[in-house]
Amino acid sequence: MATVDITRDHQLGKEKARERAQQLADKLAQKLDAKCSWQGDELTFKRSGADGCIVVSEDQVRVKVKLGLMLTPMAGMVKGEVEKALDKYLA
Template sequence: MADINIVQQHKLTAEKARAAAQQVADKLAQEYDLACTWDGDVLRFERSGVDGALILEKDQAQLNLKLGFMLSAFAPMIEGKIADKMRKVFAESA
C-alpha cells in the first residue's frame, strides 16, 4: 500500500476551486479509470486498488489517495502527475 498526500494552495472562489478540482478528477478518471463523485466540498475517488478524496478548503485543496499493492510501485509517477495537474489548474483558474 502507498499513500499519496498533496496540498495545493489557491486563491480561488469556491466555484472556481470546484471547477479546478473537477479538472483534476476528469484527468484521474481518464488515466486511471476512477469513479469520481462529489460529497459537498469533497470529491471522492475509487476503483479497485484506489481510494481517496480531494478536499476543498477556503485557501487550499488537499488530495489523499491510498493505492493498493498493484499500483503502489507507480506511486512516485502518479504523485508527480497529479501534483503537476493540481498546480496548473489551481493557478490557471484564478
Template sequence: MAEIRIHRDHELGLKRAREIAWAWAEQVEAKFDMECAVLEGKTSDTVTFTRSGVKGELIVAADHFDLHAKLGLLLGAFKSTIEGEIQKELDGLLAAGAAAKTAAKKKKAT
C-alpha cells in the same frame, strides 16, 4: 499500503476551486479510469475517487486543496510516478485558474 498526501494553498475562492476540482475529476476519470463522486458542502467539497488499487479523496476549500490517496500493493510500487502525475495535473489546473482570475480582475479594472 502506500499513501499519497498533497496540499496546495490557493487564493481562488470556493466557487472557482470547485470548478477546478470538477475539471480535475473529469481528467482523472478519463485518463486513469477513476470513478469520482462529489459531495458539496457549504464551506468545502469532497471529491472521492476510486479504481482498482486506488482509493482517495480531494478536499476542496476556498483557500486550499488537500488530497489523500491510498494505493494498493501493486500500484504502491509506482507511488512516485503516480504522485508526480497527480501533482502535475492539479498544479496545471491551479495555474490556469489563477491566470483566469488575474485576467478577470484586469478586465474588470478597465
C-alpha cells in the same frame, strides 16, 4: 499500501477551486477509469487498486490517494503526476 497526500494553497476561491477539482476528476475518470462523486466539498474517486479524495476549501486543495499493493511501487510517479496536475489546474 502507500498513500500520496498533497495540500496546495490557492487564491481561486472555493467555487472556482471546486470547478478546477471537477476538471481534474474528469481527467482522472477518463485516464484511469475512476468513478468520482461529490459529497459536500469532498470529491471521492475510486478505481481498482486506488482510491482517494480531493477536499476543496476557500484557500486550499488537498489530494489524498491510497494505492493498493500492486500500485505501491508507483507512488513516486503518482505523486509527481498529482503535483503536475495541481500546478496546472490551480494556476
